[in-house]
Amino acid sequence: MRIILVGFGVVGQNFSRMISERFGELVEKFRFYPRIVAIADKGGAVINRRGVNIEYALKVKHQKGSVAHVDKFGVKDLDANRVIEEVDAEVVVEVTPTNIVNGEPGLTHIKTALKMGKHVVTTNKGPLALAFPALIELAKYNNLFLRFSGCVGGGTPILDFAKKCLLGDYITSFKGILNGTTNYILTRMAADKVSFEEALLEAQKAGYAEADPSLDIDGWDSACKLVILANWVLGTKAVLQDVKVKGIRGITLDDVEDALKQNCEIKLIASAENNKLEVKPQPIPKTHPLCVGGILNAVTFISKYAGEETIIGKGAGGIETASAVLRDLLTIKESIIKA
Numbered sequence: 001m002r003i004i005l006v007g008f009g010v011v012g013q014n015f016s017r018m019i020s021e022r023f024g025e026l027v028e029k030f031r032f033y034p035r036i037v038a039i040a041d042k043g044g045a046v047i048n049r050r051g052v053n054i055e056y057a058l059k060v061k062h063q064k065g066s067v068a069h070v071d072k073f074g075v076k077d078l079d080a081n082r083v084i085e086e087v088d089a090e091v092v093v094e095v096t097p098t099n100i101v102n103g104e105p106g107l108t109h110i111k112t113a114l115k116m117g118k119h120v121v122t123t124n125k126g127p128l129a130l131a132f133p134a135l136i137e138l139a140k141y142n143n144l145f146l147r148f149s150g151c152v153g154g155g156t157p158i159l160d161f162a163k164k165c166l167l168g169d170y171i172t173s174f175k176g177i178l179n180g181t182t183n184y185i186l187t188r189m190a191a192d193k194v195s196f197e198e199a200l201l202e203a204q205k206a207g208y209a210e211a212d213p214s215l216d217i218d219g220w221d222s223a224c225k226l227v228i229l230a231n232w233v234l235g236t237k238a239v240l241q242d243v244k245v246k247g248i249r250g251i252t253l254d255d256v257e258d259a260l261k262q263n264c265e266i267k268l269i270a271s272a273e274n275n276k277l278e279v280k281p282q283p284i285p286k287t288h289p290l291c292v293g294g295i296l297n298a299v300t301f302i303s304k305y306a307g308e309e310t311i312i313g314k315g316a317g318g319i320e321t322a323s324a325v326l327r328d329l330l331t332i333k334e335s336i337i338k339a
Contacts, residue, residue: 001034001333004087004118006080006109007095008041008061011123011150014322015093020054032333038087040080044068047075047087080105084112091332093325094122095150100220100240103127114138114146121328123150123321129224129240132231145335147328152178152225153297155320156313157327162233162301169303171233175271176290176299178225180315181209181216182248182268186281187293189256190265196251208295208316219247219268219279226270226277233301238277246280259283265291 005012019026019034026032035051043066046052052073060070068076084092092113096106106124113120120139122128127135128148139146152158162171177183181203188199200217203209215221223243230236248268259266264283267290271278284291289310292298297315300308314320 001032001091001329002037002089003034003329004038004040004084004089004092004113005036005095006040006084006092007097007124008039008057008067009095009097010318011095011321011325012039012041012093013058013061014318015095015325016054017058018319018322018326030330030333032330034329037089038083039067040078040083041066041068044074044076045078045080045083046070046073047083048073049088080109081112084109084118085116089118091119091121091329093329094120094124095325096124098124098126098215098221098224100126100129100215100224103130107131110135110146111138114142114144117142117144119145119147119332121147121150121325121332123148123325125151125221125224125228128231129227132227132239133237136231145332147332148228149328150321150324151228153299153311153324154314154316155323156297156311156315157324158297158299158311158313159229159232160327161309161311162229162299166301166303166306166309169305171301171303173271173273174229174233174299174301175269175273176310177267177292177297178222178229178270178299178315179216179219179268180295180297181213182219182222183292183297183315184208184295185217186248186251186256186266186268189251189253190260191293193253193257195253196248217247217249219245222268222270222279223277226272226279229270229299230272230277234272236272236275236277243277243279245278248281251281263287267291 046067103126107127185199298312300310
């Protein structure tokens with residue numbers, strides 16, 4: 001399988017290193033022969049139709065800031081869309097940063113790939129949150145696969161759990177913690193009575209929160225994931241504007257202590273029920289499976305026959321998300337064989 005990798009940040013680097021180091025295992029265990037033939041980042045691209053030297057590309061990226069500086073095969077200022085259009089490959093792995101304003105540049109990358117007859121695996125929540133129904137329709141129209149396991153739950157297979165493990169049942173609704181940063185902050189506030197501001201600063205120092213944490217603490221990251229889950233699991237036709245969003249910025253220690261008196265903890269909960277999508281902080285009983293601590297994510301699916309089923313796991317991290325990309329590629333490979 002020839003792969004074009006668009007985006008060479010934490011996830012892209014972890015993914016490329018993973019398939020390089022595990023190549024022999026992937027061939028032996030899965031008969032999977034991944035070959036990255038191009039990598040595009042902000043500075044340009046490296047293209048080698050026989051396969052990019054991953055270790056060398058990583059070294060150049062760290063030393064010079066862009067894979068465009070790779071000797072012989074690097075091309076400076078080459079737009080990623082041209083790479084997608086001109087380089088022969090079966091799959092485009094799109095792992096550029098999330099933009100919830102207009103979804104770019106990821107939205108155009110995904111559209112270009114699908115129009116060029118290439119399958120897509122992405123970890124970019126922006127395009128899916130803003131245009132999920134249209135992208136799925138475009139993929140189906142071109143008889144291609146669009147997969148996005150890493151968008152929700154990082155390495156925890158939340159989407160696969162709902163789609164495969166509950167196969168044959170009928171999921172009516174779900175609710176859960178979809179953002180590890182906010183969960184870390186709320187956990188610290190409840191456990192050690194630190195203020196919101198102190199807990200946020202701790203999260204930033206630990207690398208769980210960005211310098212600008214707005215997407216997390218204002219609930220928009222959770223809202224993006226909620227849209228993806230609702231569309232994929234419940235078959236809705238939602239976009240980000242359909243979600244009612246309230247973050248945790250206004251949560252005080254008094255709020256946290258009031259919840260504790262009721263044997264509850266405040267959590268930022270994303271929910272989909274009766275065609276209503278909502279993100280808001282709310283008290284969760286300490287005895288409930290959703291009351292997890294730290295950076296964990298947890299989602300409870302309510303189905304017609306099995307009742308409540310909860311999946312819990314680490315929601316983020318470069319290597320964890322990279323593992324989700326690999327899982328999606330293996331799924332596409334198996335689906336192509338069966339087709």
